[in-house]
Amino acid sequence: xxxxxxxxxxxxxxxxxxxxxxxxxxxxxxxxxxxxxxxxxxxxxxxxxxxxxxxxxxxxxxxxxxxxx
Numbered sequence: 010x011x012x013x014x015x016x017x018x019x020x021x022x023x024x025x026x027x028x029x030x031x032x033x034x035x036x037x038x039x040x041x042x043x044x045x046x047x048x049x050x051x052x053x054x055x056x057x058x059x060x061x062x063x064x065x066x067x068x069x070x071x072x073x074x075x076x077x078x
Contacts (some may be wrong), residue, residue, distance in 0.1 A: 015052040015066075026051060026071075035069065043075035 012033035016024060026049070028035050033055065041049075049071045056064040 011056045011058070013054045013056065015054050025049065028053070041073050043073045047073050049073070 010033075011030050012028050013030065014024070014026065014028050014035075025038055025041060026035055027038055033053075035051070051069045051071070053067050053069055054064050055066075056062050
């Protein structure tokens with residue numbers, strides 16, 4: 010099974026998260042700013058390697074907590 014983060018094409022914006030295609034493990038690629046964005050929603054697809062491939066979708070919602078407060 011392959012895991013993918015589905016996202017609309019955004020020019021010059023680096024996505025803050027990556028996903029391990031084989032394990033489905035989501036990782037942060039830097040810092041998050043609570044004041045800038047408190048929630049991150051990521052549509053995820055899991056796709057098998059069959060012919061034709063079958064897939065399932067879900068949405069992962071991450072809440073950023075402000076550790077300074």
